[in-house]
Amino acid sequence: MYISEKVHNFQRGMRNGLPIAAGYFAVSFSLGIVMRNAGLTPLDGLIMSLLNNTSAGEAAAVGIIASNGSYLEMAASQLVINIRYFLMSAALTVCLDPDLSLAKRMIIGFDVTDEIFALLVNQKRPLSEYFAYGIAVITIPCWAAGTTLGIIFGDILPSSIVNALSIALYAMFIAVILPPCKKNHRLLLLVLVSMVLSFIFSLEPISAFISEGMKIIILTLLLSSIAALVWPVREEEGK
Amino acid sequence: MKNNVYVYIIVMALVTYLVRVLPLAVFRKEIRSTFIKSFLYYVPYVTLSVMTFPAIITASGNTLYGLIGFSVALIVSLIKGSLPLVAVSACLAVYLSSLII
Structure with a gap:
């Protein structure tokens, strides 16, 4: 593949990832409010969101951390809540070039989410890994920034507004199901x-x-x- | 003893990453079992329902405001499913109830 084609796919990924990233920002900001209510710091939220990229998983994790649950409980809950990604990755693997290196597969796997899966699975096959990278570089920072800002604003805003914002994440869950x-x-x-x-x-x-x-x-x-x-x-x- | 928040984060990140990466890196096969596919199809609905209720009622710190916000979220998502609209109207409902009631 030519360099220009890689760049083109990367940029296309960023463009396609932008609306997803905007949605992620709103969800993760609401998640940040929930984290703040549970006593997590902005740094905790930033690291958690950078490493996890999962709304339901992180929301459940906040409850477990707040109640000082065991590490085993944390591992089991994430396995159950996020096991659907296993199905998505399994469906995605047939979209990739069979010769794609392990390292590149390991990068793509980091940012498999419901929305990104839906986008990737509808692309021309074999799927360009640069397209997936383009999506990841725009969605992951938005997700992490939203969480961090949610926690920070949860501390700054008046309590009447924070109380109202506290149900935003759950309202979004209702809008999903x-x-x-x-x-x-x-x-x-x-x-x-x-x-x-x-x-x-x-x-x-x-x-x-x-x-x-x-x-x-x-x-x-x-x-x-x-x-x-x-x-x-x-x-x-x-x- | 209080567990360490960063150990929690590492544990959850490891589990979540393994779930995502194993089919891409190791198994490289599509899942065909109808039971597994159906099970995984239903998982988000159950998980999100369990996490949302009754948490949404208590999240704002006032059960009555919570019930009002919950009702508004239900009604708006049934009429018009848009995610931001549902969130904004539910939050507004809680905020306005706290001003009025």
Whole structure:
């Protein structure tokens, strides 16, 4: 491949990554507010976001850190919450040049997220690694900057505004899970059951035995397995 | 004893990175099992539901404002799914309730 083609793909990646990065900034700013409420510093948030790039995973991690959960609980929760990336990477691997080096594959793997996967999987194959790098250099800093600024502004802004901003991340989660439920009533039922059980698990005395991280692990494994057995997803429904 | 926040971050980063990189670096095969695909399709819905409720009710520090914000988030995302709009209207709802009620 010529240098100019690499540069071109890199720039194209940055251009395509820009709208994703803007969305990430808003989500990670809200995540930063949640982190600040849990007592994390801007540096903690910056490092966590630079190394993880996962909204649900990081939001769950904040709860585990706040409750001083075990490292094992942290590892297990991240495995369960982020295991869907395994499926995405497995689908992505067939889009790559089979001869692409291990080092380059290891770089691409660092920034596989729901939005970026959707973008990458729809490109001409074999996928240009420079296109993926272009997306990464624009999305990762936005994600990390949003988190850091969220924590900083959480400290500066008046408490009435911070309290209001504290529900932004959860409102965004609702905006992710609810719209597909309009067309798919099985999903709606699954979401409702998940919320009801989550509520029950948060009540005394169950909450004394089952921490926030354990709750996420148990309910995700249990309910997703049941749903997969009862309602297997056909190819066209999935993604 | 309080655990170290940076050990937490390293643990989560390692697990998350391995999940992402193994299929690209080692297995290099697409997953065909319907059960696994279906399971992974449902995971985000369950995880995000569990994380959102009841946390959204208590996040603002006031249960009543939280319930109002939650209701607004539900209604707006059902009418118009746009993520920023849902977030802004839910936050505004909490802020305005704290001014009025």
